[in-house]
Amino acid sequence: MTRPTLMPNAFVPGAVPLAPQDEARIARRARLLGPAYRLFYAEPLHIVRGDGVWLYDRDGRAYLDTYNNVASVGHCHPRVVAAMAAQAGVLATHTRYLHDGILDYAERLLALFPAQLGHVMFTCTGSEANDLALRIARAATGGSGVIVTDNAYHGVTLATAEMSMSMGPAVAPGPTVFPIPAPSIENYPEGIASGFATAVTDACDRMQSQGIKPCALIVDTIFSSDGIRPDPSGFLAPAAAAIRARGGLFIADEVQPGFGRTGGHMWGFQRHGLVPDMVSLGKPMGNGYPMAGLVLQPEILADFGTKSRYFNTFGGNAVAAAVGLAVLDVIQDEGLMQNAATVGATFAQGLRDLSSRHDSIGETRAAGLFLGTDILTDGRPDGAKAGRLVNDLRREGILISATGPQGHILKIRPPLPFSQANVDQFLTTLDSLLAAD
């Protein structure tokens, strides 16, 4: 299988004529930021404002944001912004002073996890959280071999980039990283749960034959970059048992599905009936304020804690604590997890209904407001068509992206206050685009 561009709908310079002011802005970006950055969409968007599920461009045109799991409780939510501003106006220091904010937040956050997960450490990004998880896992197990999925993404640090197969062969896998196929029925026709667990055991065999001791299995529990793989619920438990049987740990990367998005639960791992050794958090945690963290079982941290000291200048600062508390309040007070469950269910059903009328719409896989829909031509994955649809939707004022190793899966992950009217707008627009195709 050939791996497509990393972002199927990325802007390609020169491919589409743009307004002169955008050409100038893009040239300025390239001059100042260098060549590694990418822009979404054939016609890049110049967004100047966000509000709830809406983003506004410089001309005041509204776009329905069906993709943003960072501003998860809604863009610029007034309660989050107010908490941020209030704390920033009083004190913004780090965790080396006594401060109740971080303790109040830690208590509220940990209460949302199974009792075995008793500590939380704070970082600024999901990459840092996964990097820290890896350091702790190495200390706890004495191993270094890490198992990831075939198209995983876990971050930008050296260690996490080497675990991010979706970055391509120039970056991953690192020398102690062992990829296994994503949990789909195509990859494991014998059954996803048993097949995936056997793949973990086989990867342990491979690393041990090279003298590498198992350290961890880390997965995004919704398998977002692998094409969104939530089902059957429970399939992850045997894989977690398989890595533990070889002396390694199970790390749940909740950077994408965490904080209520999957509807039935606060965390993606909960749909699998297991308790991870460590759980990394990020994106929606601060609704746009850069905060992330690692929740873990105390026994795992004991050795690391005596031999290493941990300090992250901005991680867990007083403003982050205030923001984090406000985000949890909003999720609870506005019933956003329940909204993800109910609106997500009708959204998934609507996409399945569309597939009965349009051959190019294949399977929809979903948990709450995290949805993936296959785009096909003659029954086969069509990444180019998915990329076209993403760009067509953008032209119609709706923002999504595409994912998966072949880039053919529409990735739909709106802010959690998404309404039934928002769903209807999306489905009607997609329907008419497909009818015109």
Ligand SMILES: Cc1ncc(COP(=O)(O)O)c(C=O)c1O
């Ligand atoms: C599953 C997953 N893990 C980790 C990360 C890294 O998070 P950050 O970009 O905050 O470093 C991402 C970011 O996209 C992610 O999707």
